[in-house]
Amino acid sequence: MSSNGFTCQRCHQPLILDASLEKVTSGQKQALLDASRASTSSISSTRRDFDRIPGPRESKEAYLQAQKSTDSSPRARIGPAESFILLSQSQVGSAPRPNPGTSEDHIPVASSVNVSSTETVERLLYALSSSTGIDHPLCSGCASVLQRILQDKLEDVQKERDAYISFEREWQATKKAEKEAAPDGVVESDAEVCAKLGKKNKQLEEDALRLIQELKEEEEEERSLDAELLTVQQEEEALERQEIEFLQNRQLMQARAAELESQLRTETTLHLLASQTLRKLESTNVYNDVFQIGHVPLGDFHSSHRPNAPHSSSAGDKWASAVSSGTSQTVGTINGLRLGGRPWVEWVEINAALGLVALCLHRVSEKVGFRFETYKIVPMGSFSRIEELPPSKNVYELYASTDLSAARLLQNRRFNYALVGMLDCLRQLISYGRSKKKGWASGGLDITKDKIAGHPIKLSANMGMSSLGIVGTVPGTSVIQSTEAEESWTKALRAVLAVLKRILIVESEIDHSVES
Missing domain, CATH: 1.10.418.40 (Autophagy protein 6/Beclin 1)
Known part of the structure; x- marks a missing residue:
């Protein structure tokens, strides 16, 4: 937040507050604080998702998409994102932010006499930041992104609720069918059902322990196989080196054998010539x-x-x-x-x-x-x-x-x-x-x-x-x-x-x- 105005706490873009925020009454302020306290537990995970959203330029694009989807949605309504307007760099101003150690319970109520409108807005934004886990104020783009994330989470929670309701209905229908089908009106009590479920749960736990033990054994065997595989790979590398060395030696030996064979042919030819000369000399009578x-x-x-x-x-x-x-x-x-x-x-x-x-x-x-x-x-x-x-x-x-x-x-x-x-x-x-x-x-x-x-x-x-x-x-x-x-x-x-x-x-x- 600059000294002359407000900045988005996520993308740090300069902001100009809407005029309606300067006329917030004490009742409206209290209602906003009560709503923010009720949603604090679900906002913590939303903040983590929100922090992973891209920077200012991406936020602006997300804002434009959110605007399009909001205009076309039948459930569209005016949200708090419309209370902010993007400014150019020349219009950036800054204002002092309240001390973070101040609790929202001790925020003084704005009055038309003693407290200025800017201080009222700052205290309101501070209270929202402290209660929701998300720093305020936000620009239009970042607010649209936050709104979309919250909307997605709401849809997921609704789907999960519907699944639980469906499961409950099926369970009740199954239990009713079992009660009607039981002979002589014998119906297992909830205690018996719980006991059976407990035994089954215990058996499942034992099976889980057994499977965990088997998994550990499999993991131990996998580690053993990995060590054996490493040994085999080392042996394979050693064999490859030996093979390369063998091929090199074989090539050298072949070259040496060819050279010796050539020398042998030469020596054989010389031996034949010498033998012929010897026979000729032996048959020669010098006298x-x-x-x-x-x-x-x-x-x-x-x-x-x-x-x-x-x-x-x-x-x-x-x-x-x-x-x-x-x-x-x-x-x-x-x-x-x-x-x-x-x-x-x-x-x-x-x-x-x-x-x-x-x-x-x-x-x-x-x-x-x-x-x-x-x-x-x-x-x-x-x-x-x-x-x-x-x-x-x-x-x-x-x-x-x-x-x-x-x-x-x-x-x-x-x-x-x-x-x-x-x-x-x-x-x-x-x-x-x-x-x-x-x-x-x-x-x-x-x-x-x-x-x-x-x-x-x-x-x-x-x-x-x-x-x-x-x-x-x-x-x-x-x-x-x-x-x-x-x-x-x-x-x-x-x-x-x-x-x-x-x-x-x-x-x-x-x-x-x-x-x-």
């Missing part, structure tokens, strides 16, 4: 690869290797007849170099082949752990040599030449000694193999002094002269005899190669058996 020993027909080279030694047509005819008689002859080879076959094979090729033979014989003796007793082989390719062991210091060249110098003729003589020394080293190696029971040392191969398989390893005089290209200058020599000597020398060298080849094959087989 056969280093020293490839074989033979070729010498007749394939006759036409392209005709000797230049003969100086006359008659000598050429004798060479042709010698060639035609020796076309079936074969010559041994080592690494593609022919060993023998003079005069069709040049000394350069023969010297290189003899160097390989010396190297092969030297390597085989070292492999089997044998040292020669009288000679030492010094492999030096086409210029290899055979050295006698101390106390002798003789050195024999294992190569020859067609040079006609005196020094070269002497060297060709030492060439024969070198061939004999090489053959003696081969004989010592075979004897050592027989003592060690080597497979390659068995057989009927005969080596005696300067012969192998009955063929001399040395160059004869005629053969030497023909080899040097001076056949026909020595009286009594013939081309046929020289050719036969060449063939015999070639066969001796081929026999040496055959022995070396057998040694290499058997030693390679022994190595393979040891490795497996």
Whole structure:
């Protein structure tokens, strides 16, 4: 309430009082107070409902609706809400409110002489506020809302009263029917009815207690089920976490398995390649690869290797007849170099082949752990040599030449000694193999002094002269005899190669058996 006027105690809107309130008589005031005291008990709940009603703007809307419903209702009448008028903010005024501690019984009666009209209205509103439980004054909207709430409560109370009246009538009708239907006029008294109702009430109370106990048990079981449900939910969450962890680990394991499978395929491929390489290496004879020993027909080279030694047509005819008689002859080879076959094979090729033979014989003796007793082989390719062991210091060249110098003729003589020394080293190696029971040392191969398989390893005089290209200058020599000597020398060298080849094959087989 402002100092210049009144405000609504709920929405705090400024108010202007109706002029009729300034002329309230003492009788009217007392009647209002008596009516408010009679309705105090029912207003308390109404105030709680009223306090939940929305604010000023909503109250204004409710007021407008109430006005419409009031105008259209047959029971409409002018209420106290029409005693108030809404003001704008500029018209707001305020007036002091009476002390709340003052009781309505001590409110002085307004008089036209001593008490002003404003004080009378304030005391009246204060009395109404104290007796009804709802603060006054109220604006039109709030008063309409309060009126509607009270009207709804009145309708509810009337419906409840009608229900009680109907129930009473039905009960009385039922009791009358029972009285008329009772035999011999026996009618239960009210005491008996009350006793029965008391027993039934007691039974209902017992049933209620039993149901309450069952309800408590059900509640206890529900709490137990809730605890069990919580445990199950926790277990479910734990299982979900385990499942997620399992799926993650499974994914990692699958990736790892795929990686290992890829590595396994790679390693398997590498193993197959290594196995193939191993089988290839196991089947490989390193000595056969280093020293490839074989033979070729010498007749394939006759036409392209005709000797230049003969100086006359008659000598050429004798060479042709010698060639035609020796076309079936074969010559041994080592690494593609022919060993023998003079005069069709040049000394350069023969010297290189003899160097390989010396190297092969030297390597085989070292492999089997044998040292020669009288000679030492010094492999030096086409210029290899055979050295006698101390106390002798003789050195024999294992190569020859067609040079006609005196020094070269002497060297060709030492060439024969070198061939004999090489053959003696081969004989010592075979004897050592027989003592060690080597497979390659068995057989009927005969080596005696300067012969192998009955063929001399040395160059004869005629053969030497023909080899040097001076056949026909020595009286009594013939081309046929020289050719036969060449063939015999070639066969001796081929026999040496055959022995070396057998040694290499058997030693390679022994190595393979040891490795497996």
